[in-house]
Amino acid sequence: MAETDLDRSSQVMGRDVFASLMSLSMKHTWLIARSKELFDILELCKSDQEKDLVVDLLGRFHFCSASTHLENLRQLSGQIVTSWGCQPTNSHIVALQDGECADSSSMIVQQLKAPFADLGEWKTHNFLNQLNAAVARSKNGDNIVIVDDFAGSGTSIGKKAEWLRAALKAAGKTASIRVAVSAAMHHSKKAIEEHVDEYHAINWLSKGISDSFTGGDLASATAAMERLETTLGNKNGNKKLDHYRFGYRRSEALYYLEGSNPPNNNFPIFWWPVLKPKRARNPLLRRV
Numbered sequence: 001m002a003e004t005d006l007d008r009s010s011q012v013m014g015r016d017v018f019a020s021l022m023s024l025s026m027k028h029t030w031l032i033a034r035s036k037e038l039f040d041i042l043e044l045c046k047s048d049q050e051k052d053l054v055v056d057l058l059g060r061f062h063f064c065s066a067s068t069h070l071e072n073l074r075q076l077s078g079q080i081v082t083s084w085g086c087q088p089t090n091s092h093i094v095a096l097q098d099g100e101c102a103d104s105s106s107m108i109v110q111q112l113k114a115p116f117a118d119l120g121e122w123k124t125h126n127f128l129n130q131l132n133a134a135v136a137r138s139k140n141g142d143n144i145v146i147v148d149d150f151a152g153s154g155t156s157i158g159k160k161a162e163w164l165r166a167a168l169k170a171a172g173k174t175a176s177i178r179v180a181v182s183a184a185m186h187h188s189k190k191a192i193e194e195h196v197d198e199y200h201a202i203n204w205l206s207k208g209i210s211d212s213f214t215g216g217d218l219a220s221a222t223a224a225m226e227r228l229e230t231t232l233g234n235k236n237g238n239k240k241l242d243h244y245r246f247g248y249r250r251s252e253a254l255y256y257l258e259g260s261n262p263p264n265n266n267f268p269i270f271w272w273p274v275l276k277p278k279r280a281r282n283p284l285l286r287r288v
Contacts, residue, residue: 028059030258034284037284044275050227054228064149064258074115077119083200084145088126090143091126092128092142093109093145093147109128112127138175144177144178145179152248152264153191154188164177178196179192208252209222232275252265253267256285
């Protein structure tokens with residue numbers, strides 16, 4: 001058998017970082033299939049401090065597997081029906097859509113049909129893809145429940161809920177507006193709660209850096225991430241990196257639902273597909 005020359009890796013890491021990486025892969029098996037992308041991120045690091053930060057953030061990533069997602073759907077349906085008392089005769093489960101493009105909330109609406117089937121006489125007409133349909137179908141005193149898998153900054157859901165309440169008022173109708181999501185950033189509460197009657201998340205998530213470090217450690221971790229982001233290209237199509245530094249609206253999210261489109265609230269080092277200078281990369285999390 002002819003010998004094959006293997007390229008030497010340009011990545012050099014200390015024993016502590018390597019041990020942490022091995023431990024990380026054992027804990028989060030979803031990373032094993034993405035080992036090359038993970039090493040590509042580590043190659044962007046200029047110091048062990050930056051490598052330690054990447055490993056630490058990935059160690060705290062809220063990865064929602066397909067099986068966990070199914071359990072979350074059951075919990076969401078239980079919250080809506082059992083805890084909130086919503087019934088098929090007076091309730092509408094609705095996605096955030098007000099345009100043509102599909103989003104994660106329309107996926108959740110469809111997937112919720114199965115667990116709802118075990119909770120009463122729910123029908124297809126209870127599950128709506130667009131907010132304006134909820135306005136048209138609602139009667140006074142009905143319940144409108146906006147659902148999604150994840151709430152990041154909360155601004156999009158808050159604005160949609162505000163629009164929904166105004167549209168109901170313009171139509172001469174009243175309804176209770178609630179929001180139920182699988183996971184949400186803690187700081188989304190302020191942006192959403194003022195526009196809805198109730199807001200529920202199964203998992204409440206903290207900011208990856210700002211809520212996890214203090215004092216000098218916070219300053220060091222922030223500087224390390226800022227340095228890492230300087231390796232990323234400034235533009236991806238018509239999108240500018242400046243709009244997504246530390247995640248959209250600086251959400252600093254660490255969240256991924258298996259098989260879904262990862263939120264742009266995540267640190268862009270994990271999903272932004274362009275390096276300087278205008279060089280494509282395969283990010284750890286691929287996003288459309």
